[in-house]
Amino acid sequence: MLAPPSAPPHAETYVALERVTHTYGRDDRQVKALDETNLKIDKGDFIALVGPSGCGKSTILKLVTGLLTASSGYVFVAGREVGAEPVRVGIAFQNPTLLPWLTLRDNVMLPLKIVPPFRQEYHAKRRTEFRDRVDALLDQVGLGGFGSKYPWQLSGGMMQRASLCRALVHEPQLLMLDEPFGALDQFTREELWAIMQELWIAHRPTVLLVTHDLKEAAYLANRICVMQARPGRIIDDTIVLFPRPRTIAISFDPRFVALTQRLRELIVVASPPKDSNP
Amino acid sequence: MNAQFRRRIASAALIIGFFVAWELLCLAFNVKDIVLPRPSQIIVTLIERIPAIWPHAVQTLYTTLVGFALGIAFGVLIGVVIGSSRLAYDVAYPLLVGFSSIPKVAVVPIFVLWFGAGTVPAVLTAMILCIFPIVVNVATGLATTEPELEDVMRALKASKLDILLNVGLPRTMPYFFASLKVAVTQAFVGTVIAETVASNRGIGNLMMIASSSFDVPLVFAGLLILAALGVALYVIFSFIEMRVTGWARRKDEFALG
Ligand SMILES: Nc1ncnc2c1ncn2[C@@H]1O[C@H](COP(=O)(O)OP(=O)(O)OP(=O)(O)O)[C@@H](O)[C@H]1O
Ligand SMILES: [Mg+2]
Numbered sequence: 001m002l003a004p005p006s007a008p009p010h011a012e013t014y015v016a017l018e019r020v021t022h023t024y025g026r027d028d029r030q031v032k033a034l035d036e037t038n039l040k041i042d043k044g045d046f047i048a049l050v051g052p053s054g055c056g057k058s059t060i061l062k063l064v065t066g067l068l069t070a071s072s073g074y075v076f077v078a079g080r081e082v083g084a085e086p087v088r089v090g091i092a093f094q095n096p097t098l099l100p101w102l103t104l105r106d107n108v109m110l111p112l113k114i115v116p117p118f119r120q121e122y123h124a125k126r127r128t129e130f131r132d133r134v135d136a137l138l139d140q141v142g143l144g145g146f147g148s149k150y151p152w153q154l155s156g157g158m159m160q161r162a163s164l165c166r167a168l169v170h171e172p173q174l175l176m177l178d179e180p181f182g183a184l185d186q187f188t189r190e191e192l193w194a195i196m197q198e199l200w201i202a203h204r205p206t207v208l209l210v211t212h213d214l215k216e217a218a219y220l221a222n223r224i225c226v227m228q229a230r231p232g233r234i235i236d237d238t239i240v241l242f243p244r245p246r247t248i249a250i251s252f253d254p255r256f257v258a259l260t261q262r263l264r265e266l267i268v269v270a271s272p273p274k275d276s277n278p
Numbered sequence: 279m280n281a282q283f284r285r286r287i288a289s290a291a292l293i294i295g296f297f298v299a300w301e302l303l304c305l306a307f308n309v310k311d312i313v314l315p316r317p318s319q320i321i322v323t324l325i326e327r328i329p330a331i332w333p334h335a336v337q338t339l340y341t342t343l344v345g346f347a348l349g350i351a352f353g354v355l356i357g358v359v360i361g362s363s364r365l366a367y368d369v370a371y372p373l374l375v376g377f378s379s380i381p382k383v384a385v386v387p388i389f390v391l392w393f394g395a396g397t398v399p400a401v402l403t404a405m406i407l408c409i410f411p412i413v414v415n416v417a418t419g420l421a422t423t424e425p426e427l428e429d430v431m432r433a434l435k436a437s438k439l440d441i442l443l444n445v446g447l448p449r450t451m452p453y454f455f456a457s458l459k460v461a462v463t464q465a466f467v468g469t470v471i472a473e474t475v476a477s478n479r480g481i482g483n484l485m486m487i488a489s490s491s492f493d494v495p496l497v498f499a500g501l502l503i504l505a506a507l508g509v510a511l512y513v514i515f516s517f518i519e520m521r522v523t524g525w526a527r528r529k530d531e532f533a534l535g
Contacts, residue, residue, distance in 0.1 A: 065433045091433040097426045101448050101525040110444070114434045150525060166430075176433070 011042035020073035035231030048217035056232025090172030096159035105147035228270035323495040345404025357416025378410040400472035407468035408461035415457035419450030452526035455519035
Protein backbone atom coordinates (compact mmCIF):
# COMPACT_ATOMS: atom_id res chain seq x y z
CA MET A 1 0.00 0.00 0.00
CA LEU A 2 2.76 2.40 0.90
CA ALA A 3 4.52 3.87 -2.08
CA PRO A 4 8.21 4.54 -1.53
CA PRO A 5 8.59 7.93 0.12
CA SER A 6 10.90 9.07 -2.59
CA ALA A 7 12.21 7.75 -5.85
CA PRO A 8 14.69 4.93 -5.27
CA PRO A 9 18.38 5.88 -5.13
CA HIS A 10 20.11 6.15 -8.48
CA ALA A 11 16.80 6.75 -10.20
CA GLU A 12 16.99 8.12 -13.70
CA THR A 13 17.32 11.90 -13.78
CA TYR A 14 14.41 13.23 -15.76
CA VAL A 15 14.79 16.99 -15.56
CA ALA A 16 18.09 18.76 -15.13
CA LEU A 17 18.94 22.45 -14.93
CA GLU A 18 22.67 23.06 -15.28
CA ARG A 19 24.01 26.47 -14.31
CA VAL A 20 20.91 28.11 -15.65
CA THR A 21 20.73 31.88 -15.61
CA HIS A 22 17.73 33.76 -16.85
CA THR A 23 17.54 37.50 -17.35
CA TYR A 24 14.37 39.30 -18.36
CA GLY A 25 14.41 42.51 -20.35
CA ARG A 26 17.34 43.91 -22.23
CA ASP A 27 20.06 46.51 -21.84
CA ASP A 28 19.32 48.98 -19.07
CA ARG A 29 16.18 47.36 -17.67
CA GLN A 30 17.43 43.90 -16.87
CA VAL A 31 16.07 41.69 -14.12
CA LYS A 32 18.13 38.65 -13.25
CA ALA A 33 15.39 36.22 -12.28
CA LEU A 34 17.58 33.14 -11.99
CA ASP A 35 21.28 32.91 -11.27
CA GLU A 36 23.46 29.84 -12.01
CA THR A 37 20.80 27.48 -10.78
CA ASN A 38 21.27 23.71 -10.68
CA LEU A 39 18.39 21.33 -10.14
CA LYS A 40 17.91 17.64 -10.83
CA ILE A 41 14.56 15.89 -10.68
CA ASP A 42 14.31 12.11 -10.75
CA LYS A 43 11.87 10.31 -12.96
CA GLY A 44 8.55 9.85 -11.21
CA ASP A 45 9.45 12.19 -8.37
CA PHE A 46 7.21 14.87 -6.89
CA ILE A 47 9.01 18.12 -6.17
CA ALA A 48 7.62 21.26 -4.61
CA LEU A 49 9.28 24.61 -5.22
CA VAL A 50 8.66 27.26 -2.57
CA GLY A 51 10.08 30.68 -1.92
CA PRO A 52 9.24 34.35 -1.59
CA SER A 53 7.22 36.06 -4.27
CA GLY A 54 9.25 37.01 -7.32
CA CYS A 55 12.14 34.62 -6.64
CA GLY A 56 11.90 32.91 -10.02
CA LYS A 57 9.69 29.87 -9.40
CA SER A 58 7.48 30.44 -12.42
CA THR A 59 10.60 31.18 -14.43
CA ILE A 60 12.01 27.72 -13.67
CA LEU A 61 8.72 26.16 -14.64
CA LYS A 62 8.61 28.04 -17.92
CA LEU A 63 12.20 27.09 -18.69
CA VAL A 64 11.47 23.42 -18.13
CA THR A 65 8.38 23.54 -20.38
CA GLY A 66 10.26 25.43 -23.07
CA LEU A 67 8.04 28.51 -22.79
CA LEU A 68 11.21 30.48 -22.08
CA THR A 69 14.74 29.93 -23.32
CA ALA A 70 17.51 30.24 -20.74
CA SER A 71 19.87 33.20 -21.14
CA SER A 72 22.72 30.82 -20.32
CA GLY A 73 23.14 27.27 -19.07
CA TYR A 74 21.30 24.14 -20.10
CA VAL A 75 17.89 22.65 -19.45
CA PHE A 76 17.52 18.94 -20.13
CA VAL A 77 14.33 16.92 -20.12
CA ALA A 78 14.46 13.13 -20.58
CA GLY A 79 18.12 13.37 -21.57
CA ARG A 80 17.61 15.86 -24.40
CA GLU A 81 17.80 19.59 -24.48
CA VAL A 82 14.38 21.06 -23.81
CA GLY A 83 12.20 21.49 -26.88
CA ALA A 84 13.50 18.45 -28.72
CA GLU A 85 12.32 15.84 -26.22
CA PRO A 86 9.33 13.66 -27.11
CA VAL A 87 7.74 14.05 -23.68
CA ARG A 88 4.09 14.69 -22.93
CA VAL A 89 3.84 17.73 -20.69
CA GLY A 90 0.83 18.78 -18.66
CA ILE A 91 0.62 22.28 -17.28
CA ALA A 92 -1.79 24.13 -15.00
CA PHE A 93 -1.51 27.76 -13.95
CA GLN A 94 -2.89 29.74 -11.05
CA ASN A 95 -5.71 31.05 -13.22
CA PRO A 96 -7.67 28.46 -15.15
CA THR A 97 -6.91 29.69 -18.72
CA LEU A 98 -9.77 27.70 -20.20
CA LEU A 99 -10.85 28.55 -23.73
CA PRO A 100 -14.17 30.36 -23.36
CA TRP A 101 -15.61 29.14 -26.66
CA LEU A 102 -15.31 25.47 -25.74
CA THR A 103 -17.37 23.44 -23.33
CA LEU A 104 -15.60 22.00 -20.28
CA ARG A 105 -15.41 18.64 -22.01
CA ASP A 106 -13.83 20.09 -25.15
CA ASN A 107 -11.46 22.17 -23.05
CA VAL A 108 -10.25 19.13 -21.19
CA MET A 109 -10.01 17.20 -24.45
CA LEU A 110 -7.73 19.80 -26.05
CA PRO A 111 -4.43 18.02 -25.24
CA LEU A 112 -5.79 14.84 -26.86
CA LYS A 113 -6.33 16.85 -30.03
CA ILE A 114 -2.76 18.20 -30.03
CA VAL A 115 -0.43 15.69 -28.43
CA PRO A 116 0.76 12.50 -30.11
CA PRO A 117 -0.09 9.63 -29.99
CA PHE A 118 -3.64 10.72 -29.15
CA ARG A 119 -3.65 13.28 -31.92
CA GLN A 120 -3.68 10.63 -34.66
CA GLU A 121 -6.76 8.96 -33.18
CA TYR A 122 -8.56 12.13 -32.18
CA HIS A 123 -11.17 12.15 -34.91
CA ALA A 124 -11.91 8.46 -34.56
CA LYS A 125 -12.21 8.46 -30.79
CA ARG A 126 -13.35 11.88 -29.68
CA ARG A 127 -16.98 10.84 -29.41
CA THR A 128 -16.30 7.51 -27.77
CA GLU A 129 -13.18 6.53 -25.86
CA PHE A 130 -11.78 10.04 -25.36
CA ARG A 131 -15.11 11.40 -24.30
CA ASP A 132 -15.44 8.67 -21.69
CA ARG A 133 -11.94 9.32 -20.45
CA VAL A 134 -12.63 13.05 -20.08
CA ASP A 135 -15.94 12.45 -18.35
CA ALA A 136 -14.31 10.00 -15.92
CA LEU A 137 -11.68 12.58 -15.06
CA LEU A 138 -14.26 15.35 -14.60
CA ASP A 139 -16.20 12.95 -12.36
CA GLN A 140 -13.11 12.34 -10.28
CA VAL A 141 -12.65 16.04 -9.49
CA GLY A 142 -16.35 16.47 -8.74
CA LEU A 143 -17.42 17.97 -12.04
CA GLY A 144 -19.54 15.02 -13.23
CA GLY A 145 -22.46 16.32 -15.28
CA PHE A 146 -20.85 19.67 -16.03
CA GLY A 147 -19.10 18.51 -19.23
CA SER A 148 -21.33 20.44 -21.60
CA LYS A 149 -21.24 23.68 -19.64
CA TYR A 150 -19.15 26.63 -20.78
CA PRO A 151 -16.40 27.97 -18.50
CA TRP A 152 -18.27 31.19 -17.76
CA GLN A 153 -21.16 29.20 -16.38
CA LEU A 154 -18.95 27.83 -13.60
CA SER A 155 -17.40 29.14 -10.42
CA GLY A 156 -13.68 29.91 -10.22
CA GLY A 157 -13.03 26.75 -8.23
CA MET A 158 -14.84 24.62 -10.79
CA MET A 159 -12.83 26.14 -13.63
CA GLN A 160 -9.64 25.46 -11.71
CA ARG A 161 -10.59 21.80 -11.31
CA ALA A 162 -11.27 21.59 -15.03
CA SER A 163 -7.89 23.11 -15.79
CA LEU A 164 -6.28 20.42 -13.62
CA CYS A 165 -8.14 17.81 -15.66
CA ARG A 166 -6.77 19.37 -18.82
CA ALA A 167 -3.24 19.10 -17.41
CA LEU A 168 -3.78 15.41 -16.66
CA VAL A 169 -5.92 14.03 -19.46
CA HIS A 170 -3.11 13.02 -21.79
CA GLU A 171 -1.29 11.14 -19.03
CA PRO A 172 1.69 13.49 -19.03
CA GLN A 173 5.09 12.14 -18.14
CA LEU A 174 5.97 15.60 -16.86
CA LEU A 175 3.45 17.62 -14.88
CA MET A 176 4.02 21.31 -14.21
CA LEU A 177 1.78 22.96 -11.65
CA ASP A 178 2.13 26.69 -11.01
CA GLU A 179 0.09 27.39 -7.87
CA PRO A 180 -2.91 25.56 -9.30
CA PHE A 181 -4.67 25.48 -5.94
CA GLY A 182 -3.78 29.04 -4.97
CA ALA A 183 -7.14 30.63 -5.69
CA LEU A 184 -9.24 27.94 -4.00
CA ASP A 185 -10.84 27.78 -0.59
CA GLN A 186 -9.25 25.59 2.07
CA PHE A 187 -11.68 22.67 1.76
CA THR A 188 -11.57 22.44 -2.02
CA ARG A 189 -7.82 22.70 -1.82
CA GLU A 190 -7.48 19.79 0.60
CA GLU A 191 -9.88 17.73 -1.48
CA LEU A 192 -7.81 18.36 -4.61
CA TRP A 193 -4.58 17.52 -2.77
CA ALA A 194 -5.99 14.09 -2.08
CA ILE A 195 -7.05 13.65 -5.71
CA MET A 196 -3.69 14.87 -6.91
CA GLN A 197 -1.86 12.39 -4.69
CA GLU A 198 -4.12 9.57 -5.85
CA LEU A 199 -3.41 10.37 -9.49
CA TRP A 200 0.30 10.66 -8.86
CA ILE A 201 0.41 7.26 -7.14
CA ALA A 202 -1.58 5.73 -9.99
CA HIS A 203 0.41 7.15 -12.92
CA ARG A 204 3.67 8.32 -11.37
CA PRO A 205 4.35 11.34 -13.57
CA THR A 206 7.30 13.56 -12.70
CA VAL A 207 5.77 16.56 -10.98
CA LEU A 208 7.09 20.05 -10.32
CA LEU A 209 4.68 21.95 -8.10
CA VAL A 210 5.16 25.66 -7.44
CA THR A 211 3.31 26.80 -4.35
CA HIS A 212 3.14 29.37 -1.59
CA ASP A 213 1.38 26.98 0.73
CA LEU A 214 3.95 25.11 2.84
CA LYS A 215 1.36 22.67 4.13
CA GLU A 216 0.55 21.83 0.53
CA ALA A 217 4.22 21.32 -0.28
CA ALA A 218 4.78 19.05 2.72
CA TYR A 219 1.59 17.09 2.10
CA LEU A 220 2.16 16.43 -1.60
CA ALA A 221 5.87 16.45 -2.32
CA ASN A 222 8.72 13.99 -1.93
CA ARG A 223 11.20 16.79 -2.01
CA ILE A 224 10.93 20.48 -1.27
CA CYS A 225 13.28 23.06 -2.76
CA VAL A 226 13.41 26.50 -1.21
CA MET A 227 14.41 29.46 -3.36
CA GLN A 228 15.74 32.86 -2.47
CA ALA A 229 15.01 36.04 -4.38
CA ARG A 230 17.34 38.40 -6.25
CA PRO A 231 19.21 36.68 -7.51
CA GLY A 232 16.96 33.63 -7.70
CA ARG A 233 18.72 30.56 -6.43
CA ILE A 234 17.88 27.29 -4.69
CA ILE A 235 19.08 27.52 -1.09
CA ASP A 236 17.58 24.42 0.51
CA ASP A 237 16.59 20.94 -0.59
CA THR A 238 14.63 18.75 1.84
CA ILE A 239 13.40 15.19 1.40
CA VAL A 240 9.94 14.56 2.84
CA LEU A 241 9.64 11.10 4.27
CA PHE A 242 6.01 10.79 5.36
CA PRO A 243 4.47 7.53 4.09
CA ARG A 244 1.82 7.54 1.39
CA PRO A 245 -1.00 7.83 0.88
CA ARG A 246 -0.96 10.82 3.17
CA THR A 247 -4.13 12.22 4.66
CA ILE A 248 -4.86 15.63 6.05
CA ALA A 249 -4.36 14.15 9.54
CA ILE A 250 -0.64 14.14 8.80
CA SER A 251 -0.60 17.90 8.98
CA PHE A 252 -1.08 17.68 12.76
CA ASP A 253 1.93 15.39 13.18
CA PRO A 254 4.66 17.26 15.13
CA ARG A 255 7.27 16.34 12.52
CA PHE A 256 5.05 17.83 9.81
CA VAL A 257 4.59 20.98 11.85
CA ALA A 258 8.33 21.18 12.50
CA LEU A 259 9.03 20.81 8.78
CA THR A 260 6.67 23.59 7.72
CA GLN A 261 8.03 25.74 10.53
CA ARG A 262 11.59 25.28 9.30
CA LEU A 263 10.60 26.04 5.68
CA ARG A 264 8.81 29.14 6.86
CA GLU A 265 11.92 30.46 8.58
CA LEU A 266 14.04 29.74 5.52
CA ILE A 267 11.67 31.73 3.33
CA VAL A 268 11.51 34.66 5.71
CA VAL A 269 15.30 34.83 5.64
CA ALA A 270 15.34 34.39 1.85
CA SER A 271 12.88 37.23 1.23
CA PRO A 272 14.43 40.35 -0.22
CA PRO A 273 14.58 43.29 2.18
CA LYS A 274 11.53 45.49 1.78
CA ASP A 275 13.42 48.60 0.67
CA SER A 276 15.57 46.94 -2.03
CA ASN A 277 13.93 48.04 -5.22
CA PRO A 278 15.16 46.35 -8.38
CA MET B 279 -38.50 39.16 -22.77
CA ASN B 280 -41.43 41.43 -22.10
CA ALA B 281 -39.35 44.59 -22.23
CA GLN B 282 -37.65 43.36 -25.39
CA PHE B 283 -41.01 42.64 -27.01
CA ARG B 284 -42.26 46.11 -26.16
CA ARG B 285 -39.11 47.63 -27.61
CA ARG B 286 -39.67 45.74 -30.86
CA ILE B 287 -43.27 46.90 -31.07
CA ALA B 288 -42.14 50.47 -30.50
CA SER B 289 -39.50 50.20 -33.26
CA ALA B 290 -42.03 48.81 -35.71
CA ALA B 291 -44.51 51.53 -34.79
CA LEU B 292 -41.87 54.20 -35.36
CA ILE B 293 -41.04 52.86 -38.82
CA ILE B 294 -44.68 52.66 -39.85
CA GLY B 295 -45.33 56.08 -38.30
CA PHE B 296 -42.47 57.54 -40.37
CA PHE B 297 -44.05 56.42 -43.64
CA VAL B 298 -47.54 57.44 -42.58
CA ALA B 299 -46.29 60.90 -41.63
CA TRP B 300 -44.48 61.18 -44.97
CA GLU B 301 -47.65 60.24 -46.84
CA LEU B 302 -49.83 62.62 -44.83
CA LEU B 303 -47.43 65.58 -45.04
CA CYS B 304 -47.13 65.16 -48.83
CA LEU B 305 -50.91 65.14 -49.10
CA ALA B 306 -51.35 68.07 -46.72
CA PHE B 307 -48.85 70.34 -48.47
CA ASN B 308 -49.68 69.01 -51.90
CA VAL B 309 -46.08 68.11 -52.71
CA LYS B 310 -45.56 67.18 -56.39
CA ASP B 311 -44.31 63.64 -57.18
CA ILE B 312 -41.50 65.15 -59.16
CA VAL B 313 -40.09 66.56 -55.93
CA LEU B 314 -41.02 63.91 -53.38
CA PRO B 315 -43.39 61.10 -54.24
CA ARG B 316 -45.61 59.62 -51.55
CA PRO B 317 -44.75 56.15 -50.17
CA SER B 318 -47.94 54.74 -51.69
CA GLN B 319 -46.90 55.99 -55.13
CA ILE B 320 -43.44 54.53 -54.67
CA ILE B 321 -44.88 51.15 -53.81
CA VAL B 322 -47.25 51.25 -56.78
CA THR B 323 -44.33 52.13 -59.08
CA LEU B 324 -42.28 49.34 -57.55
CA ILE B 325 -45.00 46.76 -58.13
CA GLU B 326 -45.84 47.95 -61.63
CA ARG B 327 -42.27 48.06 -62.83
CA ILE B 328 -40.81 45.16 -60.91
CA PRO B 329 -40.00 43.21 -64.12
CA ALA B 330 -37.73 46.09 -65.19
CA ILE B 331 -36.27 46.65 -61.73
CA TRP B 332 -35.70 43.03 -60.77
CA PRO B 333 -32.67 42.23 -63.02
CA HIS B 334 -30.96 45.37 -61.71
CA ALA B 335 -31.59 44.33 -58.09
CA VAL B 336 -30.17 40.88 -58.81
CA GLN B 337 -27.14 42.47 -60.46
CA THR B 338 -26.52 44.74 -57.47
CA LEU B 339 -26.87 41.90 -55.00
CA TYR B 340 -24.62 39.68 -57.08
CA THR B 341 -21.92 42.35 -57.37
CA THR B 342 -22.10 43.06 -53.65
CA LEU B 343 -21.79 39.42 -52.66
CA VAL B 344 -18.92 38.69 -55.04
CA GLY B 345 -17.06 41.78 -53.80
CA PHE B 346 -17.84 40.82 -50.23
CA ALA B 347 -16.60 37.25 -50.72
CA LEU B 348 -13.36 38.53 -52.21
CA GLY B 349 -13.11 41.02 -49.36
CA ILE B 350 -13.49 38.23 -46.79
CA ALA B 351 -10.90 36.04 -48.51
CA PHE B 352 -8.26 38.73 -48.82
CA GLY B 353 -9.24 40.46 -45.59
CA VAL B 354 -8.82 37.31 -43.49
CA LEU B 355 -5.56 36.47 -45.23
CA ILE B 356 -4.07 39.93 -44.69
CA GLY B 357 -5.52 40.10 -41.17
CA VAL B 358 -3.93 36.77 -40.20
CA VAL B 359 -0.54 37.83 -41.56
CA ILE B 360 -0.64 41.19 -39.78
CA GLY B 361 -2.10 39.84 -36.55
CA SER B 362 0.15 36.82 -36.21
CA SER B 363 3.13 38.78 -34.97
CA ARG B 364 3.41 41.79 -32.73
CA LEU B 365 6.03 43.27 -35.05
CA ALA B 366 3.94 42.92 -38.21
CA TYR B 367 1.00 44.43 -36.37
CA ASP B 368 2.93 47.47 -35.14
CA VAL B 369 4.63 47.98 -38.49
CA ALA B 370 1.56 47.58 -40.67
CA TYR B 371 -0.98 49.41 -38.57
CA PRO B 372 -0.12 52.99 -39.67
CA LEU B 373 -0.27 52.00 -43.34
CA LEU B 374 -3.59 50.31 -42.75
CA VAL B 375 -5.05 53.34 -41.04
CA GLY B 376 -3.75 55.52 -43.87
CA PHE B 377 -5.37 53.38 -46.53
CA SER B 378 -8.63 53.05 -44.72
CA SER B 379 -8.99 56.79 -44.32
CA ILE B 380 -8.82 57.42 -48.08
CA PRO B 381 -12.32 58.16 -49.37
CA LYS B 382 -12.76 54.93 -51.30
CA VAL B 383 -15.06 56.51 -53.91
CA ALA B 384 -11.94 58.06 -55.32
CA VAL B 385 -10.68 54.67 -56.49
CA VAL B 386 -13.65 54.05 -58.82
CA PRO B 387 -12.19 56.12 -61.70
CA ILE B 388 -8.92 54.24 -61.35
CA PHE B 389 -10.68 50.88 -61.63
CA VAL B 390 -12.63 52.16 -64.63
CA LEU B 391 -9.36 53.23 -66.19
CA TRP B 392 -7.91 49.76 -65.68
CA PHE B 393 -10.88 47.52 -66.34
CA GLY B 394 -13.37 49.66 -68.28
CA ALA B 395 -16.90 50.45 -67.13
CA GLY B 396 -19.04 47.50 -66.05
CA THR B 397 -19.22 44.85 -63.35
CA VAL B 398 -15.51 44.49 -62.59
CA PRO B 399 -14.95 47.98 -61.15
CA ALA B 400 -18.12 47.59 -59.10
CA VAL B 401 -16.96 44.27 -57.64
CA LEU B 402 -13.53 45.72 -56.87
CA THR B 403 -14.99 48.83 -55.27
CA ALA B 404 -17.22 46.64 -53.10
CA MET B 405 -14.17 44.59 -52.12
CA ILE B 406 -12.01 47.62 -51.32
CA LEU B 407 -14.72 49.14 -49.17
CA CYS B 408 -15.37 46.02 -47.14
CA ILE B 409 -11.82 44.76 -46.77
CA PHE B 410 -10.59 47.24 -44.15
CA PRO B 411 -13.01 46.49 -41.34
CA ILE B 412 -12.25 42.78 -41.83
CA VAL B 413 -8.46 43.18 -41.85
CA VAL B 414 -8.44 45.47 -38.83
CA ASN B 415 -10.75 43.25 -36.81
CA VAL B 416 -9.04 39.97 -37.63
CA ALA B 417 -5.61 41.46 -36.95
CA THR B 418 -6.74 43.00 -33.67
CA GLY B 419 -8.41 39.79 -32.53
CA LEU B 420 -5.27 37.78 -33.21
CA ALA B 421 -2.86 40.33 -31.80
CA THR B 422 -4.76 40.64 -28.53
CA THR B 423 -4.95 36.89 -27.85
CA GLU B 424 -4.03 36.34 -24.20
CA PRO B 425 -0.47 34.96 -24.00
CA GLU B 426 -1.56 32.49 -21.29
CA LEU B 427 -3.89 30.77 -23.76
CA GLU B 428 -1.00 30.39 -26.17
CA ASP B 429 1.28 29.16 -23.37
CA VAL B 430 -1.08 26.28 -22.68
CA MET B 431 -0.78 25.26 -26.34
CA ARG B 432 2.97 25.80 -26.52
CA ALA B 433 3.51 23.64 -23.45
CA LEU B 434 1.73 20.87 -25.39
CA LYS B 435 4.27 21.46 -28.19
CA ALA B 436 1.54 22.56 -30.54
CA SER B 437 2.69 23.86 -33.91
CA LYS B 438 2.08 27.46 -34.96
CA LEU B 439 -0.71 26.21 -37.20
CA ASP B 440 -2.32 24.30 -34.31
CA ILE B 441 -2.20 27.41 -32.17
CA LEU B 442 -3.71 29.51 -34.95
CA LEU B 443 -6.51 27.01 -35.61
CA ASN B 444 -7.32 26.19 -31.98
CA VAL B 445 -6.74 29.46 -30.17
CA GLY B 446 -6.05 32.39 -32.51
CA LEU B 447 -8.85 32.00 -35.01
CA PRO B 448 -11.65 30.95 -32.62
CA ARG B 449 -10.70 33.78 -30.32
CA THR B 450 -10.85 36.15 -33.32
CA MET B 451 -14.30 34.99 -34.45
CA PRO B 452 -16.30 37.58 -32.49
CA TYR B 453 -14.18 40.33 -34.01
CA PHE B 454 -14.49 38.78 -37.46
CA PHE B 455 -18.26 38.42 -37.35
CA ALA B 456 -18.71 41.87 -35.85
CA SER B 457 -16.75 43.18 -38.81
CA LEU B 458 -18.84 41.19 -41.32
CA LYS B 459 -22.06 43.03 -40.69
CA VAL B 460 -20.24 46.34 -41.09
CA ALA B 461 -18.31 45.03 -44.09
CA VAL B 462 -21.36 43.76 -45.98
CA THR B 463 -23.03 47.15 -45.69
CA GLN B 464 -19.81 48.77 -46.90
CA ALA B 465 -19.62 46.38 -49.86
CA PHE B 466 -23.15 47.35 -50.73
CA VAL B 467 -22.28 51.04 -50.61
CA GLY B 468 -19.27 50.39 -52.84
CA THR B 469 -21.35 48.54 -55.41
CA VAL B 470 -23.97 51.24 -55.68
CA ILE B 471 -21.39 54.01 -55.95
CA ALA B 472 -19.56 52.22 -58.73
CA GLU B 473 -22.80 51.42 -60.53
CA THR B 474 -23.84 55.04 -60.34
CA VAL B 475 -20.58 56.28 -61.74
CA ALA B 476 -19.55 53.64 -64.21
CA SER B 477 -21.90 50.85 -65.13
CA ASN B 478 -24.82 50.11 -67.34
CA ARG B 479 -26.52 47.74 -64.93
CA GLY B 480 -27.55 47.59 -61.29
CA ILE B 481 -29.82 49.64 -59.09
CA GLY B 482 -27.32 52.49 -58.92
CA ASN B 483 -27.36 52.79 -62.69
CA LEU B 484 -31.16 52.46 -62.80
CA MET B 485 -31.50 55.35 -60.36
CA MET B 486 -29.03 57.45 -62.36
CA ILE B 487 -30.99 56.95 -65.57
CA ALA B 488 -34.36 57.45 -63.86
CA SER B 489 -33.25 60.71 -62.32
CA SER B 490 -31.90 62.06 -65.62
CA SER B 491 -35.32 61.42 -67.17
CA PHE B 492 -37.11 62.91 -64.12
CA ASP B 493 -38.78 59.60 -63.34
CA VAL B 494 -38.71 60.44 -59.63
CA PRO B 495 -40.99 57.63 -58.37
CA LEU B 496 -38.62 55.13 -60.00
CA VAL B 497 -35.65 56.75 -58.29
CA PHE B 498 -37.38 56.29 -54.96
CA ALA B 499 -38.42 52.75 -55.84
CA GLY B 500 -34.71 52.04 -56.40
CA LEU B 501 -33.92 53.62 -53.05
CA LEU B 502 -36.52 51.43 -51.36
CA ILE B 503 -35.01 48.31 -52.92
CA LEU B 504 -31.56 49.41 -51.73
CA ALA B 505 -32.84 49.96 -48.20
CA ALA B 506 -34.50 46.54 -48.17
CA LEU B 507 -31.38 44.79 -49.47
CA GLY B 508 -29.10 46.64 -47.06
CA VAL B 509 -31.25 45.84 -44.06
CA ALA B 510 -31.60 42.20 -45.12
CA LEU B 511 -27.83 41.75 -45.47
CA TYR B 512 -27.21 43.41 -42.10
CA VAL B 513 -29.83 41.27 -40.39
CA ILE B 514 -28.50 38.04 -41.91
CA PHE B 515 -24.96 38.71 -40.76
CA SER B 516 -26.01 39.91 -37.31
CA PHE B 517 -27.93 36.68 -36.94
CA ILE B 518 -24.95 34.60 -38.00
CA GLU B 519 -22.77 36.56 -35.59
CA MET B 520 -25.12 35.89 -32.72
CA ARG B 521 -25.30 32.17 -33.45
CA VAL B 522 -21.58 31.65 -33.90
CA THR B 523 -20.04 33.86 -31.24
CA GLY B 524 -22.55 33.79 -28.42
CA TRP B 525 -19.78 32.71 -26.03
CA ALA B 526 -18.22 36.14 -26.28
CA ARG B 527 -21.37 37.76 -24.96
CA ARG B 528 -22.12 34.96 -22.52
CA LYS B 529 -25.72 34.55 -23.49
CA ASP B 530 -27.63 31.72 -21.91
CA GLU B 531 -29.48 31.18 -25.19
CA PHE B 532 -26.19 30.26 -26.80
CA ALA B 533 -25.46 27.59 -24.23
CA LEU B 534 -28.89 26.08 -24.71
CA GLY B 535 -29.03 26.32 -28.48
N1 LIG C 1 8.05 38.99 -18.39
C1 LIG C 1 8.86 39.52 -17.47
N2 LIG C 1 9.57 40.65 -17.76
C2 LIG C 1 10.40 41.19 -16.86
N3 LIG C 1 10.61 40.69 -15.65
C3 LIG C 1 9.96 39.57 -15.28
C4 LIG C 1 9.05 38.94 -16.18
N4 LIG C 1 8.53 37.85 -15.56
C5 LIG C 1 9.10 37.83 -14.34
N5 LIG C 1 9.96 38.84 -14.17
C6 LIG C 1 10.77 39.10 -12.98
O1 LIG C 1 11.50 37.93 -12.69
C7 LIG C 1 11.46 37.63 -11.33
C8 LIG C 1 10.98 36.22 -11.12
O2 LIG C 1 9.67 36.10 -11.60
P1 LIG C 1 8.79 34.78 -11.42
O3 LIG C 1 7.51 35.01 -12.10
O4 LIG C 1 9.58 33.61 -11.84
O5 LIG C 1 8.58 34.76 -9.85
P2 LIG C 1 7.76 33.74 -8.96
O6 LIG C 1 8.72 33.11 -8.03
O7 LIG C 1 6.94 32.84 -9.80
O8 LIG C 1 6.83 34.72 -8.13
P3 LIG C 1 5.35 34.47 -7.59
O9 LIG C 1 5.48 33.54 -6.45
O10 LIG C 1 4.90 35.82 -7.15
O11 LIG C 1 4.55 33.91 -8.72
C9 LIG C 1 10.60 38.68 -10.67
O12 LIG C 1 11.44 39.57 -9.97
C10 LIG C 1 9.90 39.39 -11.80
O13 LIG C 1 9.87 40.77 -11.53
MG1 LIG D 1 4.83 32.66 -10.19
